[in-house]
Amino acid sequence: MDISLSQLLIGYLLLLIPIWLLYNYKTGLVKDTLLSVTRMTIQLFLIGIYLEFLFRINNAFINLAWVFIMVHVTAFTVVRRTKLSFKLLFIPISIAILISTMLVSGFFFVCVLQLSSVFEARYFIPICGMMLGNMLTAGVISLNAFYSGIRREKTLYLFSMANGATPSEAQQYFLRDAIIKSINPNIATMAVMGLISLPGTMTGQILGGSSPSVAIKYQIMIMVAIFSSSIISVIITILLSTQKAFTKNGVIKNSI
Numbered sequence: 001m002d003i004s005l006s007q008l009l010i011g012y013l014l015l016l017i018p019i020w021l022l023y024n025y026k027t028g029l030v031k032d033t034l035l036s037v038t039r040m041t042i043q044l045f046l047i048g049i050y051l052e053f054l055f056r057i058n059n060a061f062i063n064l065a066w067v068f069i070m071v072h073v074t075a076f077t078v079v080r081r082t083k084l085s086f087k088l089l090f091i092p093i094s095i096a097i098l099i100s101t102m103l104v105s106g107f108f109f110v111c112v113l114q115l116s117s118v119f120e121a122r123y124f125i126p127i128c129g130m131m132l133g134n135m136l137t138a139g140v141i142s143l144n145a146f147y148s149g150i151r152r153e154k155t156l157y158l159f160s161m162a163n164g165a166t167p168s169e170a171q172q173y174f175l176r177d178a179i180i181k182s183i184n185p186n187i188a189t190m191a192v193m194g195l196i197s198l199p200g201t202m203t204g205q206i207l208g209g210s211s212p213s214v215a216i217k218y219q220i221m222i223m224v225a226i227f228s229s230s231i232i233s234v235i236i237t238i239l240l241s242t243q244k245a246f247t248k249n250g251v252i253k254n255s256i
Contacts, residue, residue, distance in 0.1 A: 012037075051125065060119035067128045071098045074132045078139040078237075084147065085245075085256050092240035097135055100233035101128055108225045130222060131229040134186070138230040139237055142182035146238050147245070149174040150252060167242075167250025175238055182234050186227050 003011075015037065022029045054062065075094040079086050105128050109118045118124070150157050150171070160170035245256045 051121075054125060055121045058121045060117065063119045063121050063124050066125060067101065068098075070129060070132050071101060074136045074139075077136055078143065081140045082143045082147075084143060084241075088244040088253070088256060089241050092244055093139065093237050096236035096240050097132065097139070097233050099236055100135060100229045101131055103232065104131060104225050104229040108221065112221055127222065127225065131226055134226045134230050135233045138182040138186070138234050141185075142178040142234040142238060143241065145181045146171075146174050146178040147252075147256065149177055161250050167246060170250060171242060175235075178238060179231065179234055183227075183231050186230055190223055190227065 015033075019030055019033060022033060054066065072094055075090055075097055076086075078093055078097075079090050105124070106118065108127065109115050109120075109123060113123065115123060153174070157170050157174070160173075161167060246252055
């Protein structure tokens with residue numbers, strides 16, 4: 001069942017309630033909400049048109065280029081949201097996200113789905129997109145936790161090295177804390193999946209005509225891929241970033 005343009009416009013009427021509540025409680029978020037909804041609508045329509053084009057030509061090189069662009073956009077957003085040095089960290093974060101995406105998606109497409117073409121557009125682009133979206137969130141949380149933790153506990157960090165710990169050993173406590181904070185939301189989501197509500201991707205598959213049993217199997221594998229790629233990207237991102245953010249003696253650079 002398709003959604004017509006008139007039905008879509010009717011659906012926007014739901015926004016009247018939250019907008020009125022935001023206005024009534026003087027939150028100052030009405031303008032931001034309207035701008036966000038407008039941007040979301042335009043961006044998704046443009047992406048929809050572009051994806052139709054990608055799916056139709058289904059060229060491996062174009063699909064790879066599209067994912068490569070998304071990787072760099074994700075890395076750019078992570079650096080911008082954490083307010084860390086773009087010059088120092090953009091390349092390490094891009095490499096970490098690219099490695100995680102290719103590693104997990106390659107295993108998923110070759111070993112699980114056993115596709116004849118790994119770069120099949122209808123699988124490669126949306127699944128990589130879902131992984132990148134979750135890597136973005138995990139990356140922002142982990143980098144914030146890691147570097148703010150070292151700044152906050154600078155005395156503990158330096159004391160560890162003064163007592164013989166190497167920089168990597170002194171950073172282990174902060175790395176562990178960053179992993180816990182960034183991955184906990186994924187663990188919580190998996191623990192209650194299906195009990196509270198159907199996941200968005202699974203709902204989309206069912207509404208698109210897939211049987212619930214097929215949608216469930218895809219959802220399980222997608223969640224495994226998302227969780228695996230998120231934790232791999234978090235660890236690689238932090239490990240690569242420390243090569244640029246610290247001096248050889250383990251002192252954090254002011255420019256970070």
